[in-house]
Amino acid sequence: MYWLTRLGFTQRERERTDTQRKFRARHIAKLDEPVVLDDLVQKLGDRLQHRVKSEGQQTEAAGKALLDALMRVRPQARSIVRYISAAATGFDIRPESKAEQSLAVQRDGTLAIARMAGMSIPELARWDPPAEQLSDDTPPPAYLKLLHQPSGRAPVGLVDHAETTTIEDLLITRDTENLAGWQGAPTGDVAWRQFQQNGQRLYIGYANRTTAEQISGADIIYYNETRKSLVLVQYKKLDSRQTGYYYPDSDSNLEKELSRLRAIDRYASYFRRPGDDHRLCADPSWIKLCPPESVIPQADVMVPGMYFSRQHFETLLADKRIADGRGGTRRFGYKNVPSYLDNTMFTRLVETAMIGTAGVSTDLVRWQITRSLKAGRAAIIGFLTGEEAPQSVRNTRRRQQR
Structure with a gap:
């Protein structure tokens, strides 16, 4: 069982080899209350559940759906998401x-x-x-x-x-x-x-x-x-x-x-x-x-x-x-x-x-x-x-x- 304990902004960098990919994680923040990852996945529709990857970068649709599910389960995470988004792209x-x-x-x-x-x-x-x-x-x-x-x-x-x-x-x-x-x-x-x-x-x-x-x-x-x-x-x-x-x-x-x-x-x-x-x-x-x-x-x-x-x-x-x-x-x-x-x-x-x-x-x-x-x-x-x-x-x- 995997727990979601932290959120951050990830960015794919140049591939090191044909079999290795490098991601850089920035602006990492800790959740006040961890969430069981499978509980979030279960809240997605059947179509999106099959698109969630066990590791690596999610698709844009799957990533957005996971975030939406997280904020329904942990409303207090909205401030963390806002902070990470602002730090990565700009502060609204x-x-x-x-x-x-x-x-x-x-x-x-x-x-x-x-x-x-x-x-x-x-x-x-x-x-x-x-x-x-x-x-x-x-x-x-x-x-x-x-x-x-x-x-x-x-x-x-x-x-x-x-x-x-x-x-x-x-x-x-x-x-x-x-x-x-x-x-x-x-x-x-x-x-x-x-x-x-x-x-x-x-x-x-x-x-x-x-x-x-x-x-x-x-x-x-x-x-x-x-x-x-x-x-x-x-x-x-x-x-x-x-x-x-x-x-x-x-x-x-x-x-x-x-x-x-x-x-x-x-x-x-x-x-x-x-x-x-x-x-x-x-x-x-x-x-x-x-x-x-x-x-x-x-x-x-x-x-x-x-x-x-x-x-x-x-x-x-x-x-x-x-x-x-x-x-x-x-x-x-x-x-x-x-x-x-x-x-x-x-x-x-x-x-x-x-x-x-x-x-x-x-x-x-x-x-x-x-x-x-x-x-x-x-x-x-x-x-x-x-x-x-x-x-x-x-x-x-x-x-x-x-």
Whole structure:
């Protein structure tokens, strides 16, 4: 008699010989209550019972029928099946779930920081979705804590320094001891990761003080210590994925948030000096409008979106082309916005130091993280340190990685 004790995702790999076949099992999870395999088979119709194989990979029809039978016998196994399916193909996001939407934004911000730093880090796209449905009345989990770690070990290039609920307990290397205390009072969730590539170190952090229901949005706060350059990206959502719009007049937080962005731009401008490095845009504040996500994939793909500098965004607010909604309602969408930066253009401009502040100290970064958290926003933080190679060298490395 055989017992079904665990579930996992299996994938057939290249056959080793004519008589041997190799399967790889991943994302294995234990059932709370084992099931006698013959009991499941007996619940199938006569036609499918004869198709069930005693070993090896089942046909698609037989496999689906067995899973359906299992979930009738053990309804609690649905969460395990959902976890395995999400881990293997992608995590389905419920439109009404603020916690799951927050997780999608965290992931996008994490990938964006890596691209701003000019680093190729495939580990950032490999993650283990939560095993159970997320609740909006608790802080959403940190995406960084869900990064896939095979065999319980951190992937190459990934160093887990600390995961704590208070920043005071955070321990990271001497090179970034100035990060300690940046987030002030205790937070609901904190995570940091370190990556090393081409002689540079990239620290990516996440901090949040509120439950998913109370989160007002998310900010990317990226600081290049070598250039003394800060970039802040504030996320805003379109109302649908395909043909969605953002309606500024319906956003009760917008004016308060724009006031915050103006303040940080003025602060950065105060410290600007004639001898600073050239920038196409030396203000730190940017806004990304992006659609809500339906799936978080297992791939290095960012959420599509439109990037605007704070000044550009405010200029568009007065542009007649934006007021094309019903009754002259102002709205931002792909169909009516005359110009914007996409993911590739924006992250490339940050990487090449064409946008972002010049000459600012970490005091401004610390101040902005504090303001973001006090405003009820989640903070996705990037800190890059170490000498940079010339752009020609970085371009060569990029071509070699393709």
